[in-house]
Amino acid sequence: MKVVTLVLLVSATFGAVRFSCAESTKPNVLLLITDEHNFxxxxxxxxxxxxxxxxMWGEGAIVETPNLDRIAKEGVIGTRAYATAPVCTPCRAAMITGRYPHHTGAPQNNMVLDRRVPTLADRLGDAGYRTAFIGKWHLGGPGKPEWKPKVDGGFQSTEYMFNRGHWKKFEIVDGKPRVGARKNGKPTYGVDDANEKTFATDWLxxxxxxxxxxxxxTPFLTVISYPDPHGPNTVRAPYDHRFDDLPFAPPRTYQTGVAPPKWLGGETKHPVFRGSDMSRYFGMVQCIDDNIGRLLDRLEQSGQLDNTLIVMTSDHGDLCYEHDRQNKGNPYEGSARVPMxxxxxxxxxxxxxxxxxxxxxxxxxxxxxxLGLSGNPDDEGRDLSQELKSADSENTSSITFLRNAGTKAGWVAAxxxxxxxxxxxxxxxxLFDAEQDPDELLNFYNRPGTDGVAERLATALLEYSRRTDDPYxxxxxxxxxxxMILQADGEQ
Structure with missing residues (x-):
């Protein structure tokens, strides 16, 4: 009996030690980034x-995303989250540094991240994290695909980081990754019978x-940057035809005849709506969701899930035919608003x-x-951690700012x-009003009932411009x- 008691006592003691160690372990970080993803x-x-x-694309035309929904239900969903510049490179630069695009060296596509600016990888690496970036980077210049880019943001593991491109199939040859779809020896965007082991989303x-x-x-920071659901709208079987029977229809804002805002740019050829295009887009989304489910399952099986901060977002949206447009680059919701x-x-x-x-x-x-780490006084983004911890907390600066990608001013928004x-x-x-006109067809600037709104947001834009020295x-x-807006306010 004494022996049994001693064994039980030792087991309990060591179990308590293991539990204590698990409790004191630094949390992991898993950052999931999709590309051109309509919320x-x-x-x-x-x-x-x-x-x-x-x-938006027809009554009953939806794609189920149970694993992404699980992240939201077991955490937080941000309903007013926006790409700081709704194009790949500048948004990714802002995301990974906490600085506005014009302070990252990469305010437009294919520019190179300024390595004098500390990244999330630098900061967590200094805090003892092992760091990896897997997937599309798009912050190293024009290289395509350029595996292990020369400018890699300070990530320690970059073997499966590629600079840019929306490749659909990958493989490992002679111990090194490469694009699996090829023509005349050169990589292509073809699917080429990719399967659950070679299709880009699964492979990454x-x-x-x-x-x-x-x-x-040591804890990990793992960034997985999926090149989908960015076009070309192709995906492996069985996702390629899974949604073909849905009742797809053009969005309500498609070919309305209403004159578009001039900030959209010059005349554009209206894309012809194709339900098959949306079917493949939905297929890419569901393939991503299924793979995120695999990640959640593996983390849960290894006991790491609840000690991992999971963040899911995208670098910009995709209008998917809204306002007679596809892709991104403008401040419409479908383009600029992102999952968070x-x-x-x-x-x-x-x-x-x-x-x-x-x-x-x-x-x-x-x-x-x-993570409870010290902030950087040069951060221009906001630390919202305290607000996310308590739904009742107040935010003294509840405005976010975005701007067009590039080095020349086109538009700015608050x-x-x-x-x-x-x-x-x-x-x-x-001025768009999300309550009265969620389709963003009407301009509410100077309309009755909006007194003071434009002036308040314009004041915030002016303060932003002075604080960040935005050249726009x-x-x-x-x-x-x-x-003009601010003077009108002064005359009232």
Whole structure:
């Protein structure tokens, strides 16, 4: 009996030690980035929207995303999250640094990230994390695909980082990764009978699981950057035809005959709506969701899930025929608004709906804050960690800012919980009201009932321009438009 008692006592003691060690282990970080992802394709967003908004491409034309929905239900969903610049490179630069695009060295596509600016990888590497970036980087210049880019943001493991491109099939040859679809010896965007082991989304997920499951005593930062659901709209079987029978229809904003805002640019050829195009887009989304489910399962099986901060977002949206457009680059919701989900049990309450505006520039400061690490005084993004921990907390700066990609001013915008003010070089101010006109067809600037709204957002834009020295505000037309709004406020 004494021996048995001693064994039980020792077992209990060591069990307590193991439990104590697990409790004191630094949390892991898993950052999931999709590319050109319309937020309406996530079920967790549709649940919070009216049916016409949720089913933009036809009544009943939806794709189920149970694994992304799980992240939202067990954490927080941001309903007013925006790409700081709705194009790949500048948004990714802001996301990974917490600085505005014009302070990252990469305000437009294919420019090179300024390595004098510390990244999330630098900061977590200094804190003892092992770091990996797997997938599309797009911050190393024009290289395509350029595996292991010369400019890699300070990530330690970059074997499966490629600079840019929307490749559909990967393989490992002679121990090195390469694009699996080829023509005349050169990589192509073809699917080429890719399967669950070679299709890009599956292949990248496998590489991430391999890194996460390496036996290590240190926590990980793993970034998985999927090149989908960006075009070309192709996906492996069975996702390629899974949604063909859905009743797809053009969005309500398609070919309305209403004159578009001039900040959209010159005349454009209206894309012909094709349900098959949306079917493949849905297929890419569901393939991503299934792979995220694999990640969640593996983390759960290894006991790491609840000690991992999971963040899911995208670098921009895809209009998917809304307003007679595809892709991105403008401030419409379908282009600029992005998914933003975070799961961190014990820190972020489950089922939190964060309705205040946030930007992708806030990702790095907020991750640092959620981990309890010291912030960087040069961060321009906001640390929203305290707000996400408590739904009742107040935000003193509930406005986010976005701008066109590039080095020349086109438009700038300020977004609050309801309104979006857009100031451009070639049009009058535009004010969208998400409550009265979620389709963004009407300009509410100077309309009755909006007194003071444009002026408040214009004041915030002016403060932003001074605080960040944004060169776009040196443009005379931007400056004049801003002055016009503020002077009108002074005359009232």
């Amino acid at each position: 309406r394709t996530l079920g967790c967003y549709r649940e919070l929207m009216s049916r016409p908004q949720a089913e 997920t496998d590489r991430a699981i391999e890194f996460i499951e390496q036996p290590q005593d 989900l975070m799961r961190f049990p014990g820190t972020i309450p489950a089922g939190t709906v964060y309705r205040k505006p946030m930007g992708t520039i806030d990702v790095t400061p907020t991750v640092i804050g959620l 977004v609050d919980e309801r309104y979006k003010l857009i100031i451009s070089i070639n049009d009058r101010p535009w 505000f040196a443009n005379q037309r931007i400056s004049d438009s801003l002055d």
